[in-house]
Amino acid sequence: MGFQIESQISSCGGKLLKLQHESETTGTSMNVNIYLPQQYYKEDGAKIPALYYLSGLSCTPQNASEKAFWQPQADKFGFAVVFPDTSPRGADVPDDPENGWDFGLSAGFYVDATQSPYDKNYKMFSYVHDELPNKLDQFFKSTGSESGSTLDFLDNVAITGHSMGGFGAISGYLKQYASPRKYKSCSAFAPIANPSLVPWGKKAFGNYLGLESAQWEKYDPANLVKNISNKGNDVILIHQGTNDPFYKEQLKPHLLIEAAKGTSWEGKINLNLVDGFDHSYYFISSFVPQHAEFHAKNLGLI
Numbered sequence: 001m002g003f004q005i006e007s008q009i010s011s012c013g014g015k016l017l018k019l020q021h022e023s024e025t026t027g028t029s030m031n032v033n034i035y036l037p038q039q040y041y042k043e044d045g046a047k048i049p050a051l052y053y054l055s056g057l058s059c060t061p062q063n064a065s066e067k068a069f070w071q072p073q074a075d076k077f078g079f080a081v082v083f084p085d086t087s088p089r090g091a092d093v094p095d096d097p098e099n100g101w102d103f104g105l106s107a108g109f110y111v112d113a114t115q116s117p118y119d120k121n122y123k124m125f126s127y128v129h130d131e132l133p134n135k136l137d138q139f140f141k142s143t144g145s146e147s148g149s150t151l152d153f154l155d156n157v158a159i160t161g162h163s164m165g166g167f168g169a170i171s172g173y174l175k176q177y178a179s180p181r182k183y184k185s186c187s188a189f190a191p192i193a194n195p196s197l198v199p200w201g202k203k204a205f206g207n208y209l210g211l212e213s214a215q216w217e218k219y220d221p222a223n224l225v226k227n228i229s230n231k232g233n234d235v236i237l238i239h240q241g242t243n244d245p246f247y248k249e250q251l252k253p254h255l256l257i258e259a260a261k262g263t264s265w266e267g268k269i270n271l272n273l274v275d276g277f278d279h280s281y282y283f284i285s286s287f288v289p290q291h292a293e294f295h296a297k298n299l300g301l302i
């Protein structure tokens with residue numbers, strides 16, 4: 001099914017697999033890391049859901065694998081964690097002509113680009129929410145596990161992310177909300193909450209999607225909450241550090257709270273401002289246990 005296992009690293013009670021595969025969606029080779037928890041190796045017939053973690057600007061799958069400390073939480077509750085890359089890569093993949101780190105390579109923004117020259121490779125929405133889960137499902141079904149445990153990458157799944165990836169998680173969750181492949185829960189660490197109104201988002205959306213506001217609204221969480229109905233008591237969990245240098249100019253989580261007022265999401269976006277925390281993985285790893293418990297509940301693990 002096309003994945004090459006580049007390395008398998010024992011970590012906590014399970015293993016971190018570094019995988020590489022050819023993507024038809026991006027037209028490039030893609031890297032992805034997967035943490036398989038201890039239950040996958042030890043528990044007969046365990047059914048293991050997956051949490052997708054979308055990383056932020058300038059990241060590869062390694063940042064969160066090494067610094068977010070999801071592994072002990074995945075072992076505690078029994079879920080796998082998928083760490084996709086943040087963009088297509090390769091010599092032929094167009095990058096930021098200004099050589100910035102906020103656009104182009106490592107900054108695919110989890111949208112499907114429609115504008116040349118980015119529309120050939122930058123199809124990160126379809127890659128993350130469609131091609132990758134389906135390929136993982138096929139691959140792990142074909143390889144099987146020694147304990148008879150099964151991994152679920154398609155149905156009992158949840159999503160989270162940081163900064164650009166926090167935006168990608170909320171946007172993907174809301175856009176998939178009414179589909180059969182609905183994520184069971186969504187959380188975010190310091191997300192770019194209203195990208196259409198901030199410099200990082202304007203640069204990325206303008207270059208990937210063009211200048212029509214209607215195209216931006218298809219992905220912007222602050223617009224999506226107005227058009228997608230919360231069907232029950234679904235809550236989006238967010239943590240934001242008050243000492244984050246990007247908080248006031250780029251992230252603006254209050255704009256999402258404002259946008260949700262008067263909609264079915266009012267009161268359902270649980271924004272936690274945490275004093276003194278910055279934008280780094282010291283912040284993320286501090287709140288990973290809370291996010292893990294939140295997702296574990298929604299995935300039926302506790």
Ligand SMILES: N[C@@H](CCC(=O)N[C@@H](CSC=O)C(=O)NCC(=O)O)C(=O)O
Nearest residue numbers: 056057058059063101163164165280281
């Ligand atoms: N490369 C930049 C720093 C960029 C940065 O802070 N990236 C964040 C995500 S920002 C929003 O999406 C990040 O996660 N960095 C990786 C890490 O391991 O901390 C610079 O050099 O200033």
